[in-house]
Amino acid sequence: xxxxxxxxxxxxxxxxxxxxxxxxxxxxxxxxxxxxxxxxxxxxxxxxxxxxxxxxxxxxxxxxxxxxxxxxxxxxxxxxxxxxxxxxxxxxxxxxxxxxxxxxxxxxxxxxxxxxxxxxxxxxxxxxxxxxxxxxxxxxxxxxxxxxxxxxxxxxxxxxxxxxxxxxxxxxxxxxxx
Numbered sequence: 001x002x003x004x005x006x007x008x009x010x011x012x013x014x015x016x017x018x019x020x021x022x023x024x025x026x027x028x029x030x031x032x033x034x035x036x037x038x039x040x041x042x043x044x045x046x047x048x049x050x051x052x053x054x055x056x057x058x059x060x061x062x063x064x065x066x067x068x069x070x071x072x073x074x075x076x077x078x079x080x081x082x083x084x085x086x087x088x089x090x091x092x093x094x095x096x097x098x099x100x101x102x103x104x105x106x107x108x109x110x111x112x113x114x115x116x117x118x119x120x121x122x123x124x125x126x127x128x129x130x131x132x133x134x135x136x137x138x139x140x141x142x143x144x145x146x147x148x149x150x151x152x153x154x155x156x157x158x159x160x161x162x163x164x165x166x167x168x169x170x171x172x173x174x175x176x177x178x
Contacts, residue, residue, distance in 0.1 A: 072145040094133040
């Protein structure tokens, strides 16, 4: 009789432990996997922070001239006046006058690049010049430090050597910096 009570208590304790501890063991193993994932994320964030600190140190070691070059290449704001003056200076080297100037900047939340970290400004203008001078003008635009893409180019030829060129270009600036 004592054996029967002992065996039944052992069976009851085994069944209870199976139903009670099994879900706890499953939860513990899930939490262990989550802990491993969080530790991996923490390790990755430490690596990224180290890289960020290295880049910031390099940036802080730039000379004023190097920073000026970087800001001209990809400024942190659009300066319409400076942009127009830069292009007009290039055009004046070839005795060309910029006419019919139209500058449009992307507003927040507009345009196809609204989710990008950079903004887009579209500049349209017209110039009159012989082909050779206009070609040299385009080469100087290409060689300038400011990032510009010519998105549209059209022309009207004339009987004279001077043609009318309509240019549309896009330039960029950083919306946010780290």
